[in-house]
Amino acid sequence: MAVPVINLRELDGDRRTETKSLLHEACEKWGFFWVENHGIKEALMEKVKGLVNSHYEEYLKQSFYESELAMGLGPQTQSSEADWESTYFIQHQPESNNIHDIPGHEIEFCEAMEDYIRQLIKLAETLAELMSENLGLDKCYLKEAFSPAFVGTKVAKYPQCPQPKLLMGLRARTDGGGIILLLQDDMVPGLEFFKHGKWVPITPKKDNRIFVNLGDQVEVMSNGLYKSILHRVAADKDGSRLSIATFYNPGADAIISPAPKLLYPGGYRFKDYLDYYTGTKFSDKGARFQTIKDMFK
Numbered sequence: 001m002a003v004p005v006i007n008l009r010e011l012d013g014d015r016r017t018e019t020k021s022l023l024h025e026a027c028e029k030w031g032f033f034w035v036e037n038h039g040i041k042e043a044l045m046e047k048v049k050g051l052v053n054s055h056y057e058e059y060l061k062q063s064f065y066e067s068e069l070a071m072g073l074g075p076q077t078q079s080s081e082a083d084w085e086s087t088y089f090i091q092h093q094p095e096s097n098n099i100h101d102i103p104g105h106e107i108e109f110c111e112a113m114e115d116y117i118r119q120l121i122k123l124a125e126t127l128a129e130l131m132s133e134n135l136g137l138d139k140c141y142l143k144e145a146f147s148p149a150f151v152g153t154k155v156a157k158y159p160q161c162p163q164p165k166l167l168m169g170l171r172a173r174t175d176g177g178g179i180i181l182l183l184q185d186d187m188v189p190g191l192e193f194f195k196h197g198k199w200v201p202i203t204p205k206k207d208n209r210i211f212v213n214l215g216d217q218v219e220v221m222s223n224g225l226y227k228s229i230l231h232r233v234a235a236d237k238d239g240s241r242l243s244i245a246t247f248y249n250p251g252a253d254a255i256i257s258p259a260p261k262l263l264y265p266g267g268y269r270f271k272d273y274l275d276y277y278t279g280t281k282f283s284d285k286g287a288r289f290q291t292i293k294d295m296f297k
Helices: 008-012 016-030 042-065 107-134 141-146 216-221 270-280 285-295
Strands: 005-007 032-036 086-093 150-158 168-173 179-184 191-195 198-201 210-214 231-234 241-249
Touching: 005 008, 005 016, 008 016, 008 032, 016 032, 016 107, 042 086, 042 107, 042 150, 042 179, 042 241, 086 107, 107 141, 107 150, 107 179, 107 210, 107 241, 141 216, 150 168, 270 285
Parallel strands: 005 032
Antiparallel strands: 032 210, 086 150, 150 241, 168 231, 179 210, 179 241, 191 198, 191 231
């Protein structure tokens, strides 16, 4: 199965409608997609990946392989209780409060990450606006519903694993937040999404794309039209996989509910609906539902 690819450059030309339609289908039927021509500088993306990889090699690799999980890897390993990953989390917004506290990260990384996240937030906001329009909502609906958005990054390495059949790099789950934007390894595989009853691998690519998937809150706010999808990371015996996943989430105090415009009418007597239906049965169903919704608010 070919994962959808959204070319954002085509939003500025005569293919805008087609591109928005492709995004809508990706959100509705897949819950994940690639984005290209997103405006984030390739050199910056490569710099961030390089700095994360060198930091892992110098500061985290040895301690991971000396950890209880790695030292105890064997037939007795409980695969349902452990993830084969080395990870830390950086908070960027509403305020950046911990990036300077991570041992070994110098000012070069902090500046590069700040630049990268600034550009990535613009991409997340663009996607949120397009999704809102595709759902028939105001352009700023998702952005305002998330406000003030929480933005944070999970930096992870899934180290080379001598016995990958014993456990997962990351156990299967959906993401609990909003829009997830992934800068991933361009060589080592492992990321998989569950679609049509089977696991679909997200093949590493050297093409400057960002991988995007939707979290649970987008599914709720779209009244189930858009989907958050089960995914996992398989451990690999041949290499260590890089993952830099940034979460564009609702703020902690955001009130989450389906967008009222997307809700079916509710709380009416069937007789009242039937009375109205009798005279409008050949009209547009959506307009009929909206009228019933307005009548019984």
